[in-house]
Amino acid sequence: MELYLYIALFAPLVGSLYASLFGGSPKSQHVGIVASGLLFTSFVSSALLLSYVMGGHTVHVELMTWMETGDLYIPFGFVVDQVSVVMMMVVTIVSTVVHIYSIGYMDHDKGFNRFFSWLSAFVFSMMVLVMSDNFAGLFIGWEGVGLCSWGLIGFWYQKESATWAANEAFIMNRIADLGMLIGIFLIYWNTGSLQYDVVFSEIGNLPLVVTTWIGIFLFIGAMGKSAQFPLHTWLADAMEGPTPVSALIHAATMVTAGVYLVVRANPIYDLIPNVGIFIASLGAFVALFAASMALVNRDMKRIIAYSTLSQLGYMFVAAGLGAYWVALFHLMAHAFFKALLFLGAGNVMHAMHDELDPFKMGGLRKVMKGTFIMMTLASVALAGIYPFAGFFSKDLILEVGFVEHHYVIYTVLLLTAGLTAFYSFRLVALIFHGEERYKLFGIHPHEAYKFMLVAMSPLLLLAIIAGSFKMTYYQLVTSLLPDTQYHVHGEMTYWIMTIGTQLFVIAAIVFAYKKYSNWNSVPDGSSKLENSFGYKLLSNQYYIPKFYEEVFSKPYLELSRIAWKQFDLKIVDATVDSIANAIYKTGENTRDIQNGNLSTMLRWMVIGLVVLVSLALAFTVGYNAVGA
Amino acid sequence: MIDHILTLLIFFPALAAMLGFVVTKDSMRAYGIAVAFIEFVLSLWLWYAYDPMISGMQFMESMPLIPAFGINYLLGVDGISLFIIILSTFFTLIGIASLTETRRLKDLIITLLFLEMTMVGVFAALDAIVFYVFWELSLVPMLYIIGAWGGPLRIYASIKFFLYTFTGSLVMLVGMLFMAYFYYQATGQWSFSILEWYRLILPENFQLWLFAAFFLGFAIKVPMFPFHTWLPYAHGQAPTIGSVILAAILLKMGTYAFVRFSLPLFPDASVFFMFPIAIIAIIMIIYTAMVAYAQEDIKQVVAYSSVSHMGVIILGTFALNVEGVSGSVFLMLAHGVVSGALFLLVGVIYDRRHTKMMSEFGGLASVMPRYATIFGIMMMASVGLPLTINFVGEFLCLLGFYKQSHMLTLTAGVAIIVGAIYMLSAYKKMFFGAVTNEKNKNLKDLNRTEYLGLIPLVIVAIWLGVYPKPVLEPINNSVESVIQLMHDKAQSPEAKARIPDLSGKNEIIPMQEAH
């Protein structure tokens, strides 16, 4: 079984190294195939491990020592237990699909080989993250996915916007990583170890204040990775990267790392329910906040990105309220249909020559039947219609909110569900229905390669049927996670809630369709709606990016310039130079003593003689006066 | 087994350098590489023969110089100095192998070999006067390298470097003389041996003054804020090889000296000054990172980043616990490798375009992809990405200091943010974007000589990031005995509280007793 662990973990690394050998060469098909093949191997190993874990066992290995000094001992250790195996399955399934898809998507790209190197490296980092058995290993994977995300967002490095977005993502993640690092330090100095099992058994003995700070700092780390407010601006900008990257990293894996952290550290968060309430409230806020920005956006990928952000909010609500298995379940289901949505959007982008404004599309269902079906079904799943996967996971979260008596959170999430349905189907309607507005721009769309559609189909299948796994999943996961069932009191209340939510969502869908499925012109910024305050606020993301730029980025640069030019050069260095100058001046002035003029020298000699004689007298007299 | 390995390591390059005067110009390069290679192999042999389980000094040699005052030619290595010596020989080898300078190459190589002698001498010396002699001697070849092969302001830069460091060292010398005098007063015998000084417990007020005297000498060398302004000029005007050796090895002399002198000799003073020095370290980290961000010259970015990392090293040193001090020694090695590599990389582009202004570049990743990859790896190492060598050191330093103060470590941890900001921004200016400048369009990628220098550094940076144990273990053992010594000698209750007591752990052979 250890063998399968190593295969699952290292196969992506091998793929990445293999691809990097061809990094500078022009595209070679075999690079993509080998990388995808190795990913598939990883997937198969993970599946084998899944069946093993379902039999009630776990696999735990220690590969070698990493850091050992003083009392600190950090090994490279990996564990496959119920939680990590679920994450492994999600990561490997989505990664394999994305790799195969990318063979087609990056077909004409010069950096084909380099792309697969980065992509597989990313999967390796993510596997390290979810399979580690200690916080330091988690941190390795954490920073590793940050690095690969930087490389992939900025993949088309000739584009200024792409590299800027890459740097923004890395730096914002780093700000959060500082919090995580402090959390790790706190854990080490208070429990003496960073191993999960040791920490979680010791955590109950710590004073509550310390535990609270640990929880807070770890969550700050999660906020960066999962783009919770106020560290959320990088996620939408990350859409600069190629679409498979968005599908893999910014829908299914990296951004869910924060949720994974909270779920994994549930023994800590169980002790500090106040922090949990904060997490849940922030999650609910983000859910609504992101959904509101998606309502009016005119960039297809950004709409889906905001949708991801919104759903991450849902996951944090569940995790914050202690329903860890629910959060993990939604993570899993969401990964499938969101990745599917992104990949479909990739098809549309390619067909539309990288055009992103849905208003410039329209009527594509005639030309792109496969993509149309997939994206619509994915959106249905996202909206949470029975019997698709989203219903089981999202509704469960709504139930959790209701049952735990957090009615404000419940209402916010319910409202967001409606908004989610609305903007998802606004997108679908604008792209696939109505007049073929793209003809105005001379674009000739065609469907994606057959094999790409075939590759996407497992995700479609899972998006539809994943709900049926709920029971098996629940049995599996609650061996490790707290086992709480959420029952709404009263049959009537339960049915009213469920049916009511469904009707609300369906109404939103219908409204969206009515409004957008017969669109026939491209808005140019002159309509009343587009100039209204609300619209401007939402489409400029509440002006938050501008705020960050004006209040943080620009002043920091200015401050740095002042620190250099005014302070370092003019004050610190000038002080040193002035000391040196003083000495030079003294030297220059006293040089005149030696000007070769005999009478001057004689004068100095006499003066010197007089001084020395007086000194000698003074000392002798003084000595005598003292001594005698 | 080789007797007197340390004397051999110190004087072999110098002898070879003197012989080098008769070597012809054309074979000088090969001669230099051969000598450096032999020296490096000798230092590897030193590592092989070193016993990591003993925490005290090994390979000791002693010969009286001025018996009346107890000045002996005393040498020895322990876990702390062993790896810095190997780093010195390694970098001399890499430096000479990847030299692209053509003017007066023979003189340059001879100078480098003399410099190697002084560097190994500083780290192997166990007698204060011998240490001082080598410390000052190392300034001379460096002065010559900057002054003769440097840029337009080279005379100003080299004189500033020399006089500034020299002044600090004079204050340190006064401190050493006082220390010897105290030893004489306490025991009736003169001695300048550091090991014997360790046995002396000084009254607190003497410790404070002596600490301050030694501090000035070391602080200018590190360089600590506000004594750091000589470094940007020295780096800016020095040739590539000068910057590489300066950043990789010479700066480490200061931080090494803190661990070798200030900590064990003056434990109470170290605790007393811990917080002010930590504040200076934090200023170094954040302030120089901001200044680095504002630079327009890529070499100055790397120069200021050196100061920023030295701040983390100082913080780890003054954490006064095993995790922190071992972290700081490890980070010394890591910083040497990464900074050396970065200066070599800057040298690569300077050799091609004879400019270091980032505005002249842009889009280099399309033209020189291999160069961009190696620069990217080293850039990420500098930023402290896990699984690179810098992360291990930074993590341990911050972890160590966290025990002493939560708030200050949080502030210092901002290092990882500001570090990312200036490094990523510089990398973007140089490598990303479209190629706008005509002159950049036909640049050649790395050639064999340059690879020869860079590939070993990349390998070390990743290997020691993944598996630091072979290096961390000897360092750990030696540091444990230093901390134990400090705890035993500490007199004030605060010092006893802040320095951990390790006596409960497994057998530690105290420093004085090793062979």
Added chain:
Amino acid sequence: MEITLTHYLVLSTILFAIGLIGVMRRKNLLMLFFATEILLNATNIAFAAISYYIGDLSGQMFAFFIIAIAASEVAIGLGLLIVWYKRTGKIDLDQMNSMRG
């Protein structure tokens, strides 16, 4: 009035001061030599007077030494002065500054 040692010493001091001022102020090399002679003779007077009044003869012997040395110094100095005058035509101190610092 009794002539005591003090009178001689005062005379010697006055002469010494005259000589010193001459050394400091004179621009002409020849005048410098005169001033130097005055200095030396002032010390001679002091030596001889003290020797007489104390009764120790070594002071007067020392005065002889000084006369001899002064004579030889003047001889050499005047010789150099003649040579210098032949070379440069002037013996003004201010213009002899080729050994600058």
